[in-house]
Structures are given as C-alpha cells and as structure tokens.
Amino acid sequence: MMITITAFERSPDGxxxxxRDMRVRWALEEVGQPYDVRLLSFKAMKEPAHLALNPFGQIPTYEEGDLALFESGAIVLHIAERHAGLLPDDANxxxxxxxxMFAALTTIEEPIIDREAARYLEGxxxxxxxxxxxxDERIRKRxxxxxxxxxxxxxxxxxxSAGDLEMVSVLLRLKGSGLLEENPNLSAYVARGEARPAYKRAFEAQLEAFTTASAV
Amino acid sequence: MMITITAFERSPDGxxxxxRDMRVRWALEEVGQPYDVRLLSFKAMKEPAHLALNPFGQIPTYEEGDLALFESGAIVLHIAERHAGLLPDDANxxxxxxxxMFAALTTIEEPIIDREAARYLEGxxxxxxxxxxxxDERIRKRxxxxxxxxxxxxxxxxxxSAGDLEMVSVLLRLKGSGLLEENPNLSAYVARGEARPAYKRAFEAQLEAFTTASAV
Structure with a gap:
C-alpha cells in the first residue's frame, strides 16, 4: 500500500x-519505504478535508490504505514499529x-517551541x-x-534509533541560537544525524518541494 | 515481576x-497491575542514583526486572502495549x-506548560x-x-484509551484557569475521566503518599 504524507506547499522555514514532515521523510528513508507527498497551502490546512485528518490543522499527516494518522511523533513510531531499522530487536x-522519542518531543522540545513562539509573538x-x-536558561538546563x-x-x-531521529530533529531547531554549541558533544551528535544518507535524501526531497512550489 | 515507580516525596501541587506519576498510577490501575512506589526528595532526584534512571532528574521512573524507563508518556505506552485495557485490539x-497520546503531550500540553512556567518564572x-x-490565546486555539x-x-x-488518559491528564492542569470551562464538552470529558474508578484509586494513592510524607 502506498504511503502518502502531507507537507507545506511553502514551508515557513524556506x-x-x-x-515536521522532515521527521517523517527521514524515518521513511531510514527504513527504505517510498512515499507520495501531497503539498498543502496554509488555507487548505484549515479546511474540513484536512481537519478530518488532523484536527489541529497541521502537517504532516500519514495515509496508508485504511489508516490515517496525525502527529509526527506517532507517525515516526508507527513506521519504526512496522519496519526494521529504527528500533532495536529486544523488547527492553x-x-x-x-x-x-518522548524525551525529545516533550522534555527537550517544549522550551524550544516556547523560544520560537516568543520570537514570533513577542519579538x-x-x-x-x-x-x-x-x-534560554530553561533550554540550557535541559x-x-x-x-x-x-x-x-x-x-x-x-x-x-527513532529516539535519536527525534532528538536530532528537535535539536536542529536551535541552529543559529548558539545554544547547541555550548555543548560540543551535542553539536557533534546533531552533525552525525545530518550526515546520515537517509537524512540527506529526506532533506533534499523537502527542499525540492519548497523550491518547486516557490518557482510557480 | 514487581513494578516500582518513583514519585515526589512532597509533590509541589500538594x-x-x-x-506525572499520577498518569502512570492511573494507567496501572486501568490495567489492574499492582506497583510499588519509591518516594524521592527534591535532593535525591538530582543525585547520581536517580539521574541514572532519568537523566533529567524528574519523576516518574519505572522499573520492572531488567527494564528501567523514564518519561511518563513512554511508561504509559509501555503499560498499554503489554496489558489489555488501554489500547484497542485492531492495529489501526x-x-x-x-x-x-502524542497530541496530548505535545500539541496540547506544550502551551499549558508554557503557562505554568510563566507563572513561576515571570509572575x-x-x-x-x-x-x-x-x-492563553495559544491554549484557547488548541x-x-x-x-x-x-x-x-x-x-x-x-x-x-491511553490517548484519553493522557489528554484528560493534560487538561486537568488547566483547572482553576477558567480556560477549560470555555468549552463545556471538554469540561465534561475531563469529568468523565476523573469519574473512572481507576482514576479515583490512583488519585487516592498519590494523595495518601503526599499526606503521609507531610505528616512526618
């Protein structure tokens, strides 16, 4: 069954x-699953057809046969559980x-989103x-x-593992803040993530979608 | 194998x-698993023995034989996957x-934590x-x-399901803010969660731990 994900027609990050479609693309590349992408305008994301897939009007979503999922963390976990390559074999x-994965998406990402929200709502x-x-002190502590x-x-x-995939993805949001560089082992960890061939393929795919949409 | 979780010796919420141990207690009550609790002082939470279990020095943790886990979301998911009662039978x-679960812990809880952080860091x-x-506007939108x-x-x-368990737990943090009551169906949803016998047993257990510790 073909997998279809949604992504921004024009990603706010250029x-x-x-x-967050990048995390799903990366997971699919790690496990070697092909996928289709449906690009959405900001307007289309708030329309009933998309809200039926994601009640919060966000991307990405994931469709595969009868299954429709939202929340990038849940989608990455779903992919990781069904294909080899993102979770160890032993149960523990x-x-x-x-x-x-949960540590990345809650404990670490929460103050990072707060930082971004501060920049666009209180800048x-x-x-x-x-x-x-x-x-920044809250982020530094973590x-x-x-x-x-x-x-x-x-x-x-x-x-x-999928835990590293999520953690690297979350830490990447700090690029340009200078905060990551205060812990050289974290900078090197993120660089190892970015150097993975699956990451690079996913990055190129999302950049191409952006470049194509912008050229229209 | 006996399950042991950690919790605050004196919970900041009284x-x-x-x-967050409440979420794990609730899950264990829903599936009918007994558990032990190890209460930790704020000092003990930052000591090497606990940091080995949770690198962020938080509660709860979960120990069962060889397995040690942190992050309440991951613990609830682990319980839900291994015992009937918190996830449907069909894969989709x-x-x-x-x-x-992810929607509750990321999309919904993120601005709610921001609100709490604002109150204690910027009050x-x-x-x-x-x-x-x-x-509050960010929360209202969600x-x-x-x-x-x-x-x-x-x-x-x-x-x-475990999704409702997490969502109700997250929304409960808004009690007293007046925000929940702006959506009567959400207030009623939270009340349905609190009315579950498993919720009540978990609530009593955490309250008892607090009362006992405070009486020392």
Whole structure:
C-alpha cells in the first residue's frame, strides 16, 4: 500500500528542514519505504478535508490504505514499529528508544517551541530580550542534562534509533541560537544525524518541494 | 515481576494529582497491575542514583526486572502495549490511540506548560499580565480545535484509551484557569475521566503518599 504524507506547499522555514514532515521523510528513508507527498497551502490546512485528518490543522499527516494518522511523533513510531531499522530487536531496548522519542518531543522540545513562539509573538514587545534570557536558561538546563547523559557515545542508547531521529530533529531547531554549541558533544551528535544518507535524501526531497512550489 | 515507580516525596501541587506519576498510577490501575512506589526528595532526584534512571532528574521512573524507563508518556505506552485495557485490539485503532497520546503531550500540553512556567518564572515581572494573555490565546486555539473534534462523543476515538488518559491528564492542569470551562464538552470529558474508578484509586494513592510524607 502506498504511503502518502502531507507537507507545506511553502514551508515557513524556506526549506531548511525544520517543518515536521522532515521527521517523517527521514524515518521513511531510514527504513527504505517510498512515499507520495501531497503539498498543502496554509488555507487548505484549515479546511474540513484536512481537519478530518488532523484536527489541529497541521502537517504532516500519514495515509496508508485504511489508516490515517496525525502527529509526527506517532507517525515516526508507527513506521519504526512496522519496519526494521529504527528500533532495536529486544523488547527492553525498544521501550528505551521510545522513551527517548518522548524525551525529545516533550522534555527537550517544549522550551524550544516556547523560544520560537516568543520570537514570533513577542519579538516586538519591550520585554522580549529579558524573556528570551529566561527561556534560554530553561533550554540550557535541559541541554546540559542531555549532554551529560550522552557523554562521548555516538547515539543515545546503542545503535541509531527513532529516539535519536527525534532528538536530532528537535535539536536542529536551535541552529543559529548558539545554544547547541555550548555543548560540543551535542553539536557533534546533531552533525552525525545530518550526515546520515537517509537524512540527506529526506532533506533534499523537502527542499525540492519548497523550491518547486516557490518557482510557480 | 514487581513494578516500582518513583514519585515526589512532597509533590509541589500538594497532592492535587498533577504530578506525572499520577498518569502512570492511573494507567496501572486501568490495567489492574499492582506497583510499588519509591518516594524521592527534591535532593535525591538530582543525585547520581536517580539521574541514572532519568537523566533529567524528574519523576516518574519505572522499573520492572531488567527494564528501567523514564518519561511518563513512554511508561504509559509501555503499560498499554503489554496489558489489555488501554489500547484497542485492531492495529489501526491502536495507532490512532497512540497518535492521541502524542497530541496530548505535545500539541496540547506544550502551551499549558508554557503557562505554568510563566507563572513561576515571570509572575513577578511587569509584563506578566500581558504575556499571560498571549499564552492563553495559544491554549484557547488548541482547546477550540480539540473541542470541535470531540463534539458530543464520550472519548476521542471509540472506547477509552491511553490517548484519553493522557489528554484528560493534560487538561486537568488547566483547572482553576477558567480556560477549560470555555468549552463545556471538554469540561465534561475531563469529568468523565476523573469519574473512572481507576482514576479515583490512583488519585487516592498519590494523595495518601503526599499526606503521609507531610505528616512526618
């Protein structure tokens, strides 16, 4: 059965790979599954047809035969559970890799989204600089803890897993903030993620979609 | 094998059931699994023994034989996958219930945590009132979308699932804000969750732990 995902027709990040379809594309590339993409305008994302797939009007969604899913984390987990390559074989290792997915998407990503929301909702407010400092401290605390756990190993728990895929994807959102570079082992970890052939293929695919849409 | 979870020795919420061990207790009660609890002081949570279980120094953790897990979402999913009662039998229904778990813990909970962080980190700042208004609008948008999807059904997708368990737990954090009540079907949904016998048993257990610790 063919897999179809949705993505932005014109990604707000200009094709830098930060839109959440990138995580699903990366997972599909890691496990070697082909997929179709349906590009959506911002208007189409808020229309009933898309809201039936994702009640929050966001991308990506995932359709495969009778199954329709939303939430990139759930989609990546679904892919990881059905195809080899993103979760260890042993039950305990699988549970731990899934724990790292949740850590990435909740404990680590939450203050990072707060930082982004501050930039677009409060960037023009007189308190912005002071507030950014508060948010950055929240992020720094989590990065220090993550850095301490990662130490000098390659991936979070054994071989590369869906947990690393999500963690690298979340940390990539900090590019340009300078925060990641305060923990060199985290910078190197993210670079290892970006160097994976599956990541590169996914990145090129989302950039091409953006470039094509922008050329119309 | 006995299950052991960790919880706050003195929960910051005073036993109102908002600490994340409540979600794990609730899941264990729904599937009828007994468990032990190890209560931790704030100091003990930051010591090496606990950081080995949870690199972010948080509760809850979950130990069962050789397996040690952190992240309440991952723990609830682990319980739901291994025992009947929290996920539908059919594969597609299971994937959709898991998608609701992720929706609760990322899309819905993220601005709610932002609101709580604002209250304790910026409550004394001159911009607090204006900022609370911005955060509340972010929450309202998500609640309206969730309310529209829920409509007049009992649970998010068929029978009660781990997705509802997480969603109700996340929405409970809004008690006292007045935001939940703007969508009466969401208030009623949360009340249905709180009325479940398993929820009540879990609530009593966490309250008892708090009361006992406070009496020492």
């Amino acid at each position: 094709g830098k790979g930060l839109a 290792g699988r549970a731990r890799a899934i724990a790292w 023009d407010k007189p308190w912005f600089t002071q507030r950014l400092r508060i948010v 990065l220090r803890e993550l850095s301490a756990r990662l130490g000098d190993v390659e991936w979070l728990d054994g071989a590369f | 036993g109102k059931g908002l600490a 229904g299971r994937a959709r219930a898991i998608a609701w 004394d700042k001159p911009w607090f009132t204006q900022r609370l208004r911005i955060v 609640l309206r979308e969730l309310s529209a999807r829920l409509g007049d059904v009992e649970w998010l997708d068929g029978a009660f």
